Amino acid sequence: MTGHGVGEAELAAVARVLGSGGLTTGPETALFEKELAGHFGTGPVLAVNSCTAALHLALLCLGVGAGDEVITSVLTFPATVNAVLAVGAVPVLVDVDPRTLNISPAAVAAAVTPRTRAVVPIHMGGAACDMTALRDIADRHSLRLVADAAHAVDTRTGGRHIAGEADVSCFSFYATKNLTSVEGGALTGPAEIVDRARLLARHGLRFSWDPALPATAASYEAVAAGWKYNLSDVHAAVGRAQLARLPELQRARRDIVRIYDDALAGLPGVEPPHRTSTEEHSWYLYQIQLTAGPDGHGPGGHGPRDRVAERLRRAGIVTGSYYAPLSRHAFLASVCRVPERPVHAEAVWHRLLALPVHPGVSAADARWIAARLTAALAEEDQG
Numbered sequence: 001m002t003g004h005g006v007g008e009a010e011l012a013a014v015a016r017v018l019g020s021g022g023l024t025t026g027p028e029t030a031l032f033e034k035e036l037a038g039h040f041g042t043g044p045v046l047a048v049n050s051c052t053a054a055l056h057l058a059l060l061c062l063g064v065g066a067g068d069e070v071i072t073s074v075l076t077f078p079a080t081v082n083a084v085l086a087v088g089a090v091p092v093l094v095d096v097d098p099r100t101l102n103i104s105p106a107a108v109a110a111a112v113t114p115r116t117r118a119v120v121p122i123h124m125g126g127a128a129c130d131m132t133a134l135r136d137i138a139d140r141h142s143l144r145l146v147a148d149a150a151h152a153v154d155t156r157t158g159g160r161h162i163a164g165e166a167d168v169s170c171f172s173f174y175a176t177k178n179l180t181s182v183e184g185g186a187l188t189g190p191a192e193i194v195d196r197a198r199l200l201a202r203h204g205l206r207f208s209w210d211p212a213l214p215a216t217a218a219s220y221e222a223v224a225a226g227w228k229y230n231l232s233d234v235h236a237a238v239g240r241a242q243l244a245r246l247p248e249l250q251r252a253r254r255d256i257v258r259i260y261d262d263a264l265a266g267l268p269g270v271e272p273p274h275r276t277s278t279e280e281h282s283w284y285l286y287q288i289q290l291t292a293g294p295d296g297h298g299p300g301g302h303g304p305r306d307r308v309a310e311r312l313r314r315a316g317i318v319t320g321s322y323y324a325p326l327s328r329h330a331f332l333a334s335v336c337r338v339p340e341r342p343v344h345a346e347a348v349w350h351r352l353l354a355l356p357v358h359p360g361v362s363a364a365d366a367r368w369i370a371a372r373l374t375a376a377l378a379e380e381d382q383g
Contacts, residue, residue: 005180005242005245005249005252005358005359005360006180006238006242009241009244009245010237010238010241010242012241013237013238013240013241014234014237014238016237017233017234017237018234022233023232023233023234024230024232024233025202025230025231025232025233026233027233028233028234028236028237028240029047029230029231029232029233029236031236031240032047032181032231032236032239032240032243033045033046033047033186035240035243036186036188036243037188039161039243039246040161040163040164040169040188041160041161041163041164042161042163042164042169042188042189043188043189043190043191043194044188044191044194044195045186045187045188045194046186046187046188046194046197046198046201047184047185047186047231047236047239048184048185048186048187048197048201048229048230048231049183049184049185049229049230049231049235050079050172050174050183050184050185050229051079051148051150051170051171051172051173051174051185052079052082052083052185053185053201053227053229054170054171054185054186054187054197055079055080055083055084055120055146055148055170055187056083056086056087056227056229057187057197057200057201057227057229058146058168058170058187058189058193058197059083059084059086059087059089059118059146060087060197060200061168061193061196061197061200062117062118062144062146062167062168062193063117064084064087064089064117064118064144065087065088065089066087066088066089067088067089067115068087068088068089068090068115068116068117068118069089069090069091069092069113069115069116069117069337070084070089070090070091070092070116070117070118070119070120071092071094071108071111071112071116071118071119071120072084072091072092072093072094072103072119072120072121072122072148073093073094073096073102073103073120073121073122073124073345074093074094074095074096074325074326074327074338074342074345075096075101075122075124075323075325075326075342075345075348075349076122076124076148076323076326077150077322077323078326078329078332079150080120080122080148081093081326081332081336083120084120085335089117089118090115090335090336090337091332091335091336091337092111092116092336092337092338092339093325093326093327093336093337093338093342094107094108094110094111094339094340094342095107095340095342095343095344095345096124096342096344096345096348097130097344098344098347098348099274100124100127100129100130100274101124101125101127101274101287101348101352102121102122102123102124102127102128102129102130103119103121103122103129103134104344105130105133105134105137107340108134108137109137110339110340111339111340112137112141112143116141116143117143117144118143118144118145118146119134119137119138119143119144119145119146120146120147120148121134121145121147121148121166122147122148122150122151123147123148123149123150123151123152123155123162123282124151124285125151125273125281125282125283125284125285125286125287125322125354126151126152126154126155126178126281126282126283126284126285127152127155127273127274127275127279127281128152128155128156128157128162128165128276128279128281129147129162131145131147131157131162131165131166135165144167144168145165145166145167145168146166146167146168146169146170147162147163147165147166147168147169147170148170149162149163149166149169149170149171150170150171150172150174150177150185151172151177151282151284151285152171152282152284153171153172153173153177153178153179153246153282154178154179154246154250154280154282155279155280155281155282156279156280157276157278157279157280158278163188166189167189167190167193168187168188168189168193169187169188169189170185170186170187171185171186171187171188172184172185173185173186173235173239173242176358177284178246178249178250178253178282178283178284179239179242179243179246179249180238180239180242181231181235181236181238181239181242182235182238183235184231184235184236184239185231199223199224199226200224200225200226200227200229201226201227201228201229201230202226202228202229202230203222203226203227203228204222204223204224204225204226205220205221205222205223205226206220206221206222206223207219207220208220208221249359250282250283252359252361253282253283253357253358253359254283255363255366256283256286256356256357256361256363256366257281257283257286257357259363259366259367259370260272260286260355260357260366260369260370263366263367263370263371263374264288264370264373264374267374267377268377268381269290269291269304269377269380269381270288270289270290270291270373270377271288271289271290271291271351272288273285273286273287273288283357284357285320285322285354285357286354286355286357287322287352287353287354287355288352288353288354288355289348289351289352289353290304290305290308290351290353290377291351303350303351304351304380305321305350305351305352305353306321307380308353308373308376308377308380309321309353311372311375311376311379312369312372312373312376315372315376317356317369317372318356319353319354319355319356320353320354321349321352321353321354322352322354323349324349325342325345325346325349327342328346355369355373356369
């Protein structure tokens, strides 16, 4: 098994599809969609080739377009705002809660204008956003909620999967995600939205034949401007194998998290990831905040996070620093509206350090990583 959980089951699934003679979108993709719907416990699911495609389709199908504003978190990957830009709307970037790293409901409420049409919260690292507060804001202002759940394929709150907490929820099955189809994504929501998205994801064509069978020139009609966002049966086969193994893969992640939690409990200068008692976290990321000492960032400067990360790198431990606030990207700052300086996001991203949490990390690995982190922090304290 590789570091991201791909093994014999996935290889066998690909071989089975390749041997069947069917490669592109067909019965395997349809089965993947059905099984995802069962996992999410929601309405129908459309599998597509990326979460970015899912977000684009969701916004289109909810009627978001030119002249509209869409509020989202300043702390996310650029793909989130690229989907907003793709429908001609203006992304509005707001600050985060410094503990959860998720979008701040108070910041969302303050950013609403008559042009606001939707809110796109990101379940950062697999931690559930405060969807109750966001739903209240959305209902008061007649806004749509489109969740960027790229990190949250197995996140639950109050015993329910978060897929049902937004009008449309969009997921990623990229190579690094908890569940991978190598490349891929999905959206789930009301049947009329999913049906419309399915049409747009296949070039805007209405078919009078089974898409798994060979086409003839008279077997389809173009009824809308669409895109090629479909997911192939080969990718769906990998996704189905991963979905069947998801409980096992998630147990491996949660075992690593418990080791980190125990090792870092009470360690000065370290704030562990925030979670609530009613939340089941996906643990796509295990992000700690290094809170001790001065920031140290400036022209050419390095703060404690960067120095600790470099010490770990020299020990052979690859960590991550996600994500720089989008307002720091000159291009994105020029095309987005930023109502207020995102002071919390700017502060926390200098402190964030993601420790390895994928299924390729053994219990012994996790304990060693925690020990090396403790040593790196002690070296930082000694100056």
